[in-house]
Amino acid sequence: MRQYMPGCFTWIKADPMGIRIVPADAWIDPARPVARALVTHGHADHARGGHGQTVATAETLAIMGVRYGVAEGALSAPYHEPISIGGGVLATFLPAGHVLGSAQILLEHAGERVIVTGDYKRSSDPTCQPFAVTSCDLFITEATFGLPVFRHPPIGTEITKLLDARASNPDRCVLVGAYALGKAQRIIAELRAAGWHEPIYLHGAMEPMCRLYESLGIPLGDLRSIAGVPKTELAGAIVICPPSALTDRWSRRLPDPLTAMASGWMGVRQRVRQRGVELPLVISDHADWNELTTTIADVNPAETWITHGREDALLRWCELHQRKARALALTGYDDEDD
Amino acid sequence: MERFAALLDALLLTPSRNGKLELIARYLRESPDPDRGWALAALTSAVDFPAIKAGTVRTLMASRVDPVLWTLSRDFVGDTAETASLLWPEPEQPQKDPPPTLGEVVDILSQSTRGSAPIVLAGLLDRLDAQGRYALIKFATGALRIGISARLAKVAFAQAFAVPVDEVEEYWHGQQPPYSDLFAWAAGSAPPPRTDLLPLFRPFMLAHPLEKETIDLADYVAEWKWDGIRVQLVHVGGQTRVYSRGGDDISASFPEIAGALHLPAVLDGELLIRGSAQGGEAGGAASFNALQQRLGRKAVSKTLLAEAPAFVRLYDLLILNGEDLRELPWSQRRTRLEELLPHLDPARFDLSRTIDAKDMDALAEIRAGARDAAIEGVMLKHRQSPYVAGRRTGLWYKWKREPLLIDCVLMYAQRGSGKRSSFYSDFTFGCWNGDPDAGAELLPVGKAYFGFTDEELRFLDRHVRQHTVAKYGPVRETDRSLVFEVAFDSVHLSKRHKSGVAMRFPRIHRIRQDKPAHEADRLETLRAMVT
Numbered sequence: 001m002r003q004y005m006p007g008c009f010t011w012i013k014a015d016p017m018g019i020r021i022v023p024a025d026a027w028i029d030p031a032r033p034v035a036r037a038l039v040t041h042g043h044a045d046h047a048r049g050g051h052g053q054t055v056a057t058a059e060t061l062a063i064m065g066v067r068y069g070v071a072e073g074a075l076s077a078p079y080h081e082p083i084s085i086g087g088g089v090l091a092t093f094l095p096a097g098h099v100l101g102s103a104q105i106l107l108e109h110a111g112e113r114v115i116v117t118g119d120y121k122r123s124s125d126p127t128c129q130p131f132a133v134t135s136c137d138l139f140i141t142e143a144t145f146g147l148p149v150f151r152h153p154p155i156g157t158e159i160t161k162l163l164d165a166r167a168s169n170p171d172r173c174v175l176v177g178a179y180a181l182g183k184a185q186r187i188i189a190e191l192r193a194a195g196w197h198e199p200i201y202l203h204g205a206m207e208p209m210c211r212l213y214e215s216l217g218i219p220l221g222d223l224r225s226i227a228g229v230p231k232t233e234l235a236g237a238i239v240i241c242p243p244s245a246l247t248d249r250w251s252r253r254l255p256d257p258l259t260a261m262a263s264g265w266m267g268v269r270q271r272v273r274q275r276g277v278e279l280p281l282v283i284s285d286h287a288d289w290n291e292l293t294t295t296i297a298d299v300n301p302a303e304t305w306i307t308h309g310r311e312d313a314l315l316r317w318c319e320l321h322q323r324k325a326r327a328l329a330l331t332g333y334d335d336e337d338d
Numbered sequence: 339m340e341r342f343a344a345l346l347d348a349l350l351l352t353p354s355r356n357g358k359l360e361l362i363a364r365y366l367r368e369s370p371d372p373d374r375g376w377a378l379a380a381l382t383s384a385v386d387f388p389a390i391k392a393g394t395v396r397t398l399m400a401s402r403v404d405p406v407l408w409t410l411s412r413d414f415v416g417d418t419a420e421t422a423s424l425l426w427p428e429p430e431q432p433q434k435d436p437p438p439t440l441g442e443v444v445d446i447l448s449q450s451t452r453g454s455a456p457i458v459l460a461g462l463l464d465r466l467d468a469q470g471r472y473a474l475i476k477f478a479t480g481a482l483r484i485g486i487s488a489r490l491a492k493v494a495f496a497q498a499f500a501v502p503v504d505e506v507e508e509y510w511h512g513q514q515p516p517y518s519d520l521f522a523w524a525a526g527s528a529p530p531p532r533t534d535l536l537p538l539f540r541p542f543m544l545a546h547p548l549e550k551e552t553i554d555l556a557d558y559v560a561e562w563k564w565d566g567i568r569v570q571l572v573h574v575g576g577q578t579r580v581y582s583r584g585g586d587d588i589s590a591s592f593p594e595i596a597g598a599l600h601l602p603a604v605l606d607g608e609l610l611i612r613g614s615a616q617g618g619e620a621g622g623a624a625s626f627n628a629l630q631q632r633l634g635r636k637a638v639s640k641t642l643l644a645e646a647p648a649f650v651r652l653y654d655l656l657i658l659n660g661e662d663l664r665e666l667p668w669s670q671r672r673t674r675l676e677e678l679l680p681h682l683d684p685a686r687f688d689l690s691r692t693i694d695a696k697d698m699d700a701l702a703e704i705r706a707g708a709r710d711a712a713i714e715g716v717m718l719k720h721r722q723s724p725y726v727a728g729r730r731t732g733l734w735y736k737w738k739r740e741p742l743l744i745d746c747v748l749m750y751a752q753r754g755s756g757k758r759s760s761f762y763s764d765f766t767f768g769c770w771n772g773d774p775d776a777g778a779e780l781l782p783v784g785k786a787y788f789g790f791t792d793e794e795l796r797f798l799d800r801h802v803r804q805h806t807v808a809k810y811g812p813v814r815e816t817d818r819s820l821v822f823e824v825a826f827d828s829v830h831l832s833k834r835h836k837s838g839v840a841m842r843f844p845r846i847h848r849i850r851q852d853k854p855a856h857e858a859d860r861l862e863t864l865r866a867m868v869t
Binding site: 147148272 | 351411810
């Protein structure tokens with residue numbers, strides 16, 4: 001463990017609106033438009049439009065382009081290449097393994113190294129580069145699934161459940177609710193890897209992001225828009241839609257859909273019941289408890305700050321393992337659908 | 339255990355009654371003995387390991403998991419068994435023993451003591467995955483709470499083996515888990531279990547509400563519908579049992595009744611408390627409220643026995659001296675009952691007298707004039723009716739008194755406000771949208787937050803907390819096991835409600851702990867009352 005010196009990290013401020021890099025007058029994932037924003041990944045609660053300048057990976061900028069239109073003055077940050085952001089601060093974007101283009105941001109200033117993870121996971125994902133373990137003094141981590149009850153199973157077992165449910169209900173279609181960015185493409189890629197090469201049908205809201213993934217070099221196989229497809233053709237098919245569409249009137253066009261929800265919250269029965277789905281799939285793009293704690297141990301920082309999620313339990317874990325830690329009260333992040 | 343664990347989770351995710359029945363039926367058909375018998379026992383809350391309590395699980399977890407992490411996790415998950423199943427630290431070495439079968443779990447747990455229980459449970463948990471651990475803890479602590487009634491399990495059993503559910507009900511009582519004889523009979527490989535040597539419950543004959551049917555009093559006899567609880571008394575081989583409407587043995591709550599029958603007979607009647615709320619010619623009975631304090635007790639004090647003595651007003655005679663009279667017409671059974679009466683203790687038994695009326699108009703007048711708190715209305719029984727289980731069209735009718743009353747099932751409860759803010763005091767209840775044994779669902783028909791006493795409110799609050807199957811903010815969904823008799827002024831058609839009807843001034847008239855949920859009223863009954 002690096003030697004901790006009191007009074008460090010004064011150049012990093014945790015503000016309810018986001019993380020502020022004081023000497024560079026820049027923010028990470030700010031909740032409101034600012035002059036300069038470093039954005040970890042393209043999910044709407046982290047990447048908002050309207051900043052004066054956005055610094056992000058090329059993939060994240062492309063995702064933001066689909067959502068908000070192309071922003072003026074965007075600065076593309078390749079992985080592993082330090083960028084000077086002013087005020088004597090170097091920023092390096094490192095793969096976070098969360099979704100395509102997602103990054104941890106390593107900040108170096110006054111001899112101190114600080115990593116802001118954004119959202120991340122450690123388990124495998126064919127649609128994005130794996131999390132790069134990097135040493136630092138201060139590790140600012142997410143904690144969306146920061147409770148020891150969250151142990152996400154290997155995605156292979158969940159994909160098998162999905163394919164089994166489809167096979168045993170030949171007259172129905174399997175309707176999978178999944179986040180439009182990242183989760184949907186990961187499931188499609190995993191289905192392809194598991195040997196499912198039939199067309200996969202998409203709700204209209206899923207299409208732009210899937211097309212973008214393909215244009216960025218992530219092959220997703222035969223994808224079709226569901227619009228106008230007759231019911232009879234959909235028996236035995238797999239359809240992917242946003243979670244909100246599962247119970248929407250939209251789903252009435254499908255032949256007796258078997259509803260599935262792909263989310264890390266599906267590991268808890270009460271959440272499954274609230275969703276009212278028949279097939280819970282425990283698939284998350286966030287680190288589970290073991291990944292969160294293993295990562296802190298791997299990175300081995302002098303100090304850990306916990307940004308959002310269930311920080312109490314992770315704080316307690318740090319205390320039990322004699323690690324200095326504090327919880328930040330950041331608002332505006334919403335991972336209910338993950 | 340894995341198959342049982344998968345069944346529990348599948349039941350949890352299957353909202354429709356038919357889907358649940360099919361899942362249970364398939365499990366019962368395809369699983370081996372004795373596992374399926376133990377699963378059935380678990381579904382009907384007939385499993386009890388005295389050495390294992392909810393506290394056993396908490397104690398065990400406290401020795402394995404940091405208490406702060408446990409509390410944070412428990413608060414999030416909302417269920418002790420599930421939290422423990424998820425938090426259980428899996429053994430680092432692969433287990434030499436395979437996952438246990440239910441039968442093996444029963445053998446191991448029933449040999450454990452309070453002291454050894456945590457270690458024994460830990461050994462079993464080590465052999466299971468998270469889903470199996472959840473099922474094991476639920477099974478071991480005897481609290482499934484997955485919204486499956488014993489009745490539903492019995493219907494599923496009947497469906498699994500294509501046997502009549504009434505026969506299942508009749509043979510069920512007297513059998514012990516894992517019900518090997520019952521399975522052997524249902525599968526056709528053995529005769530039915532003998533029922534004549536044991537004090538067994540026989541399914542009650544029930545009445546349809548009288549609506550527009552034309553009744554000729556030459557064919558039907560009229561009788562008061564007394565406002566107590568319906569009971570069945572069974573005496574065989576020196577033992578007497580008092581059974582409630584749902585087939586629960588309530589002998590311990592009414593020892594003076596259980597001790598008063600010495601003839602080998604099966605009797606049907608209304609259990610009442612002596613009182614002066616009304617003056618029947620064979621001694622007065624108190625209103626239903628007086629009976630409330632006697633219900634649900636495991637033991638009764640001498641004081642209570644003296645203050646609120648019980649007696650039974652007899653309606654029918656099913657079996658006498660080993661002779662099954664149920665096939666005989668009502669008039670013949672009635673004669674036999676009247677002949678039997680002098681042989682019974684008059685302090686504990688009297689006869690529900692018939693009402694003389696020349697026609698239905700005269701009867702309506704008599705019924706309207708009966709302002710007696712112990713009279714609920716009038717029963718009309720066909721003089722030729724055999725005694726058959728359940729409700730059979732055209733045989734028995736109940737003609738209840740004003741106000742309008744309907745039996746509903748508690749579905750949701752919400753916290754009240756002000757001094758009731760810590761109580762679940764706002765109740766949403768529903769009626770069946772068809773035959774509950776044929777796949778009907780409960781649809782909410784109204785909401786009420788008064789009509790009960792403070793003591794009843796405490797009971798209701800406790801019931802809600804102990805029978806919660808899901809929580810939605812301030813609202814809890816219950817396992818739909820409690821029946822309310824709801825009184826209301828009128829009912830109107832409404833497009834705003836899924837049930838299509840809205841009640842005016844509904845209130846909880848009475849809590850029917852004695853009535854099983856599947857016997858609550860149907861929506862059509864409510865619709866027929868629309869004005």
